[in-house]
Amino acid sequence: MPIYEYICLKCNNRFAMLQSLHPEEKNTECPNCSSREVKKALSSFSCSTGSGSGFSPSTPSHGFGGGGG
Numbered sequence: 001m002p003i004y005e006y007i008c009l010k011c012n013n014r015f016a017m018l019q020s021l022h023p024e025e026k027n028t029e030c031p032n033c034s035s036r037e038v039k040k041a042l043s044s045f046s047c048s049t050g051s052g053s054g055f056s057p058s059t060p061s062h063g064f065g066g067g068g069g
């Protein structure tokens, strides 16, 4: 099941809620202040790893040979 992020407009609390395939924002309340005034936040995938080597250079992919078919 997908997890949606919400932001409480009252206490600015950020929490994640497990929503079904059909998300309903009406029954979403803040677990901190139990407020219904929440806003759906955009899920951002940020991958941060420890300090180390950066991204590897693009490797030469296999050339597409052959004629039309």
Ligand SMILES: [Zn+2]
Pocket: 008, 009, 010, 011, 012, 013, 030, 031, 032, 033, 034, 035
């Ligand atoms: Zn709240």
